[in-house]
Amino acid sequence: MNVSISGHHISITEAMETAVREKLEKVERHFDQIQSIQVILSLDNSGSGKKSHKAEAxxxxxxxEMFVQSYDDDMYKxxxxMADKxxxxxxKYKTRLERKKTQGAGRDGRYQDLSSGDTAPAV
Incomplete structure (x- = not known):
């Protein structure tokens, strides 16, 4: 898995990078077919004067492609x-894939079982 971490209006410290990588390990445990993750950490100075930290992935x-973002007063929060989202x-994506796999493999009730003696109408 290729993880890219960048900052916008903020310098990325070792602690921030470590926190991001540790949190993303949980995501990788759930699904191992991830090609890449791009994380952008930024400091948003809106007109209210309140500094808000934003984490996007x-x-x-x-x-x-999946996109998430999170705002908070504390970058680590x-x-x-962001990692939880x-x-x-x-x-959810993995569950959807597994559900597709199991639904496509079995019969769906429109066809009668030939072994039970019922005959299907000739087409």
């Missing part, structure tokens, strides 16, 4: 929230 798997999206 773009996760790429084959055929799918924003990172935790990403974790939920990955688990």
């Amino acid at each position: 773009i996760l790429r798997v084959s055929g799918q 924003a990172i935790n929230d 990403l974790n939920r999206q990955v688990r």
